[in-house]
Amino acid sequence: MSEATAQPGxxxxxxxxxxxxxxxxxxxxxxxxDLDAGLQVLGExxxxxxxxxxxxxxxxxxxxxxxxxxGGLGGGGAEVIRVAAPRAPHTLFxxxxxxxxxxxxxxxxxxxxxxxxxxxxxxxxxxDAARRVDDGDAVFSxxxxxxxxxxxxxVAGETADTIDELDRLSAxxxxxxxxxxxxxxxxxxxxxxxxxxxxxxxxxxxVLRKLQLSNRHELTAWAxxxxxx
Amino acid sequence: xxRPRLRLIGGVCAGFAEHTGLPVNAVRTATLLLTLCGGAGAxxxxxxxxxxxxxxxxxxxFATPLPKASLARPSxxxxxxxxxxxxxxxxxxxxxxxxxxxxxxxxxxxxSAGDPAGSFTTTRAAPIxxxxxxxxxxxAGITLVASRLGAEIPLAVVVPGIxxxxxxxxxxxxxxxxxxxxxxxxxxxxVRALGALVLVVVGILLFFVTGDAPNVWTVVAAAVAVLLGxxxxxxxxxxxxxxxxxxxxxxxEREAERAEIAAHLHDSVLQTLALxxxxxxxxxxxxxxxxxxxxxxxxxxxxxxxxxxxxxxxxATELRRVSSLIEADxxxxxxxxxxxxxxxxxxEAVVAAAREAMLNAARHAGGTVSLYLETGPRGIExxxxxxxxxxxxxxxxxxxxxxxxxxxxxxxxxxxxALLRPGPGGVGAEVVLTLPAAAAGTAPAGTAPAGTAPPGTxxxxxxxxxxxxxx
Numbered sequence: 001m002s003e004a005t006a007q008p009g010x011x012x013x014x015x016x017x018x019x020x021x022x023x024x025x026x027x028x029x030x031x032x033x034d035l036d037a038g039l040q041v042l043g044e045x046x047x048x049x050x051x052x053x054x055x056x057x058x059x060x061x062x063x064x065x066x067x068x069x070x071g072g073l074g075g076g077g078a079e080v081i082r083v084a085a086p087r088a089p090h091t092l093f094x095x096x097x098x099x100x101x102x103x104x105x106x107x108x109x110x111x112x113x114x115x116x117x118x119x120x121x122x123x124x125x126x127x128d129a130a131r132r133v134d135d136g137d138a139v140f141s142x143x144x145x146x147x148x149x150x151x152x153x154x155v156a157g158e159t160a161d162t163i164d165e166l167d168r169l170s171a172x173x174x175x176x177x178x179x180x181x182x183x184x185x186x187x188x189x190x191x192x193x194x195x196x197x198x199x200x201x202x203x204x205x206x207v208l209r210k211l212q213l214s215n216r217h218e219l220t221a222w223a224x225x226x227x228x229x
Numbered sequence: 230x231x232r233p234r235l236r237l238i239g240g241v242c243a244g245f246a247e248h249t250g251l252p253v254n255a256v257r258t259a260t261l262l263l264t265l266c267g268g269a270g271a272x273x274x275x276x277x278x279x280x281x282x283x284x285x286x287x288x289x290x291f292a293t294p295l296p297k298a299s300l301a302r303p304s305x306x307x308x309x310x311x312x313x314x315x316x317x318x319x320x321x322x323x324x325x326x327x328x329x330x331x332x333x334x335x336x337x338x339x340x341s342a343g344d345p346a347g348s349f350t351t352t353r354a355a356p357i358x359x360x361x362x363x364x365x366x367x368x369a370g371i372t373l374v375a376s377r378l379g380a381e382i383p384l385a386v387v388v389p390g391i392x393x394x395x396x397x398x399x400x401x402x403x404x405x406x407x408x409x410x411x412x413x414x415x416x417x418x419x420v421r422a423l424g425a426l427v428l429v430v431v432g433i434l435l436f437f438v439t440g441d442a443p444n445v446w447t448v449v450a451a452a453v454a455v456l457l458g459x460x461x462x463x464x465x466x467x468x469x470x471x472x473x474x475x476x477x478x479x480x481x482e483r484e485a486e487r488a489e490i491a492a493h494l495h496d497s498v499l500q501t502l503a504l505x506x507x508x509x510x511x512x513x514x515x516x517x518x519x520x521x522x523x524x525x526x527x528x529x530x531x532x533x534x535x536x537x538x539x540x541x542x543x544x545a546t547e548l549r550r551v552s553s554l555i556e557a558d559x560x561x562x563x564x565x566x567x568x569x570x571x572x573x574x575x576x577e578a579v580v581a582a583a584r585e586a587m588l589n590a591a592r593h594a595g596g597t598v599s600l601y602l603e604t605g606p607r608g609i610e611x612x613x614x615x616x617x618x619x620x621x622x623x624x625x626x627x628x629x630x631x632x633x634x635x636x637x638x639x640x641x642x643x644x645x646x647a648l649l650r651p652g653p654g655g656v657g658a659e660v661v662l663t664l665p666a667a668a669a670g671t672a673p674a675g676t677a678p679a680g681t682a683p684p685g686t687x688x689x690x691x692x693x694x695x696x697x698x699x700x
Binding site: 022026034068120121149181185188192 | 503506564566567597599601603
C-alpha cells in the first residue's frame with residue numbers, strides 16, 4: 001500500500017476512478033447517485049470474489065469497500081484488500097461500514113485500507129474522503145480516532161518517545177486524534193493546534209501506519225481473533 | 230443427609246437425626262451404645278463425619294433435602310412438654326457430655342435446626358444413597374450386636390458386604406449430585422470419590438482375601454469386581470465431563486445462531502436504515518426515525534441482552550440513552566465517541582449537566598453534535614460540541630439559568646468544572662465537562678498505570694493542552 005501512496009501518478013489523471021464494493025444493491029446505487037461529478041464509478045461488486053476480479057481488471061484508483069462482504073474465504077473486506085492489493089498496485093482502499101465495532105474496522109485497516117467512514121456519511125462526505133485517500137492521506141472518522149486513542153493507551157498517559165516507536169502515539173498525534181474524535185475536520189484540527197493541514201495529514205498518516213504495523217497487544221489480540229496474523 | 234453447621238463434634242448425630250426424623254438424643258445414645266460394642270459406633274461416626282457433606286452456610290438453604298424433619302421439628306418445639314423429645318438441652322447432657330468439652334452452646338446439634346419452614350424442595354428423586362447407607366449401618370449394627378451376644382456370624386461375608394454397600398452409596402450420591410446439578414467443592418468431590426473408591430476396592434478384596442481356599446474363579450471374580458467398582462466410582466466424573474461438553478456445545482451453537490441473525494440484520498436492515506438517513510438528510514423526520522431504529526437495533530445486536538439492573542448504568546450507556554431521547558424531539562444527531570475504560574456508575578452531575586448541554590446543542594444548533602467522552606486516570610472529561618451559531622457565557626442574560634445553573638454550577642458542586650468555548654474551528658459551541666477522578670469517586674479505577682490523580686487535585690487542575698489555544 002505504501003508504494004501506491006508514494007506515487008499517485010498514473011491512475012489518478014482527470015477523473016478519480018472508483019469501484020463500489022457492497023453486497024447491498026440499494027446502497028450501491030444510492031451511493032453511486034450521490035457521489036460527486038468528479039468521481040467516475042467504474043463498476044460495482046457485491047461479493048469478495050467479484051470485488052477481487054473487478055479490482056484487478058479495472059484497476060480503479062479508490063475502492064469504496066464494505067467491511068462485511070459475502071463470498072471468498074469469509075474474510076470480508078479485509079480479504080479483498082489482501083488478495084487484490086498486490087495485483088493492483090495503484091489502487092487504494094477506503095473502508096465503509098455500518099458497524100462501529102472496533103475489530104471490524106481494525107481488520108480492514110490492518111489489511112491495508114487507507115481509512116474508514118461510516119455508511120451514514122453523505123455522498124459529499126464520501127466523495128471528499130475518496131479524494132483525500134487519492135491524495136495519499138488517511139481518512140479517520142471520529143470513532144476510529146477514539147478507537148486509536150483507546151488501543152494505544154493514549155488517555156492513560158502513554159506517549160512515544162521517538163517517532164519510530166510503533167506501539168505508542170506521540171504527544172502531537174494524541175492531540176490530533178483527540179480533536180478528530182471530537183468531530184473536528186482536518187482543517188479545524190490544524191486551526192486549533194496552529195499547524196498546517198499538511199502537518200495534520202502527516203500525523204494522521206503516521207497514526208494509520210502505526211495502526212497497521214503496531215504489535216501492540218490490544219491490536220494483536222483483535223488481529224489474532226480475526227485470523228489476520 | 231447433611232451435617233448441620235451447629236454441631237457438637239462433627240454434627241453427624243444431629244445430621245442423622247435430622248435426616249431420619251428420629252430424635253437426636255436417641256441417635257446419640259445409639260451411637261454411644263454402638264461405640265461400646267467394639268467401637269463400631271465410633272468408627273461409623275468417624276466415617277460419616279468424613280463422608281457426609283456439611284450443610285450450606287446460608288440458613289435459607291439449610292434443610293433443603295429434609296422436608297420430614299423440617300416439618301416435625303417445629304411442632305415438637307411448640308410442645309415442650311410432650312415427653313418424646315423436649316428442648317434438647319436438659320435431656321441430652323448425660324449422653325453428650327463426653328462429646329462436648331466446651332459446652333458453650335446449649336444443644337447446638339438441635340439448635341441448628343432453626344431452619345426456615347419454607348424450604349421444602351427435595352434435591353434427589355429417590356433416596357438410594359440413604360437406603361444403601363441405612364442397609365450398611367443396619368447390617369453393621371446387627372452384626373456387631375449379634376457377635377457380642379455370641380451368635381455365629383459369617384464376618385468374612387458381612388464386613389466386606391457392609392463396606393461395599395457404603396462405597397456404592399457414596400458413588401450413588403455422586404450421581405445424584407450430578408443429576409441435581411448441585412455445585413460441589415472440588416475437595417469434597419475428591420474426598421468422596423476417593424472414599425468410595427477405597428471402600429469398594431477394599432470391600433471386594435476382603436471378599437477375596439477372607440474367602441476360603443482362593444482359587445482361579447475367586448481371583449477372576451475379584452478382579453472383575455474391583456474393575457466394576459472402580460467404574461461405578463469413576464462414572465459420575467465421566468458423566469460430568471460429558472455433560473459439561475454438551476453444555477458447552479449448546480452454548481456455542483446458540484452463540485453462532487445469534488451471530489448469524491446479527492450478521493443478517495446487519496447486512497440488510499442496518500444498511501437500509503443508513504441509506505434512509507443518507508437520502509433523507511440530517512434534519513428530516515425520516516432520518517430521525519431511521520436513526521432511532523438503527524440505534525435500537527444496534528444496541529440489541531451488539532450490546533447483547535440489555536442489562537437488567539437499571540440502578541447502576543455506565544456512563545456511555547446513559548449518554549446514549551439521553552442522546553436517543555433528545556434525538557426523538559429535535560433534528561439533531563449525536564455522535565458519541567468514548568475513549569478509555571468505561572465508568573461503571575454514571576456520576577449524576579455529569580449526566581445531568583451533559584443532558585443540559587446536549588439539549589442546548591440540539592435546540593440551538595441541531596445537525597450533528599459530537600460527544601466525546603474520555604475517561605482516564607485523571608478523571609472524566611466530556612465534550613459536547615456543535616456547529617450552530619454558538620454562544621458566549623457573558624452574553625447570556627442573567628435570567629437564563631440553563632447554562633449557568635444547570636451546567637456550570639452543577640459541575641462545580643460535584644467537584645468538577647464546566648468550560649464553555651467556541652466549537653471546532655471557531656464555529657458553534659463546545660461545552661467541556663470535567664470531573665477529576667477524586668471527585669468522581671467511582672471513576673475508572675485500576676486502569677491507570679501512570680497512577681491516579683492525587684486526592685486533593687483541584688477541579689480546574691486537569692491539564693487540557695487544547696483549550697489554552699482556542700481563540
